[in-house]
Amino acid sequence: MSEAPDPSSVRLPGDWVHLDVRANGVRFHAVEPAGTPADRPLVLLLHGFGEFWWSWRHQLTALADAGYRAVAVDLRGYGDTDKPPRGYDGWTLAGDTNGLIRALGHTSATLIGHSDGGLVCWATATLHPRVVDRIVVVASPHPRALRHRALRDRAQRSQFLVPFLRNQLPRLGERQVTRDDAAFIADYFAHRASASWRGTEDYARTVALNRSAMLIPNVAHCSLEYRRWAYRSQFRPDGWRFMELMDQRLHLPVLALRGRDDPYILSDAMADGHRWAAHQTYRQIEGGGHFVHQERPEAVTEAILEFLRSEPEATTDAAVRKTRRIRPERSSWYSPARFAARIRRSRRAPVGR
Template identity: 60%
Template sequence: MSQPDPSTVRFAGPWTHRDVHANGIRFHVVEAADSPADGPLVVLLHGFADFWWSWRHQLTALTEAGYRAVAVDLRGYGDSDKPPRGYDGWTLAGDVVGLIRALGHSRAALVGHADGGLVCWATAALHPRMVSAIGLVGSPHPIALRRSVLRDKAQRRALLPFFLRYQVPLLPERSLTKKNGEAVEQLFRSRTSPAWQGTEECTDAVTQLRSAIRIAGAAHCALEYQRWAFRSQFRGDGRRFMKAMDTSLDIPALQVRGELDPYVLARTVHGDVGWAPERRLHTVLGAGHYAHQESPDEVTDQLKELLESSGVL
């Protein structure tokens, strides 16, 4: 079967699709049709094997609350460019800073899920003047995550097998895309709550994810995030990155975790506070790793509270 065209992620709806050039590449961004151009900017960053659609609920709800919410296809995903390199923490933070400026703003609140949350942490640490607040969904501070993997057997069992499996060339790409992206559906369903898996909303999300991962280059680029995150731990650039990340953020921060998340454990996210003293932890009961999709209204309310506390509106 032929690969989907990147434009297949430009779904019709109450939003506008745009191309924005930043940090040397083109990004596909989405914002609500009635988005206030002069409203406080909120940048929404998706996680592994995902794309902007992950934030469909928050995109419209935050706009209605008066914010300029912009959901992004990260470098290598969806209809954004897929360059051969740049999947390291330094470059990804530079992508976000470039996007903020290209959108005509000098500062933004960042909201991210999983890998997207790690980009939030990196941008806030490396470019503190550009970030007013960060909201994380299932995305612990990278140092907290590393320590937990090293010290906590349960967290190591939950995360390390995937990281190791993704390090070999070619085979992981084939695994993610074969049978029309069946592996992505299995991964998604294994990390969501059993109750939500039987919903039409979950079925729709799975359909979109399976198509998006089969866009030419998307699977390889998604895996490059994972490969850099793992391999850099044994190289100088990774040690320098972690040293740069070892700083205390003086901005409001929210960590949202699904009660049933099997991938990021509760003990791991509790370690965030060492790097974000103003961090508030919220547990979404009955939700898994994708709390922003499984319980969108509750997560959106928490994000609104975060944004209000940052004083940007």
């Protein structure tokens, strides 16, 4: 590409309208199906790393047809949303979602997130529980479960931690992500998507759109800041405090979805979320990879609608009062020194399952 795309290039035409919503000091670009009544139950859709609102195109219309107000947003730093230099920590991202729900005129919402967007769902449900009715996480384990598996499970570590660390160096990561018209994004999708989707026109268009969106000024830097905070905060008091706050059991309904062929986020990491979610339902979707909501949209939408229509399990007041911080097993006890030692060992170990 001869010049960087304009942020407005993600305002793609379709059976939807584009909104500008101000929340938590940031202007967010949001999309919802045209003509959707504002008094319907709100479902907020949060995309993953290297993407933008487009990843929820299938669910947007399907949820609206089912009677919900579905709104997909470009997360902080992505697409046509503002790109401030700071605010990519867990607290601020959860505050963004809390503010978006209020700014859209609702007191609560169901949150649906993929990858990094799913981690925002977990954080918002924990830090702002009053505004979250339910959450659906796609290929996004609970952050404590993911950390545990990345350190203790060699298969998960080789798939997740090694490529995660490559983006930590300033400027070098940005150059890697944007080189050759963001060829990194094409490789990212090719290695994580199912073979059946890779051979479709929908896949080719999706990759092309995400490559273009990554080249929007400052998007590469902002998208990598999510991952840099997640790693660097492990060695700082703010990260320790955040993980301590996340170490509590949620009593709202949780649906965890994973494509059975996902090579990036493995099944055990997703299933482990039940330790932090009293009412988690875990399902694997056949024939899907890391982007299962785009690869198998009908199956994912069906699972989401079934979950939204189900009655939540009753949780007694006594059970909530007895909720206490979850103590990890002794073998998985965490400290910054142990975390750094495991990182050094993972770099020396051969990559592979």
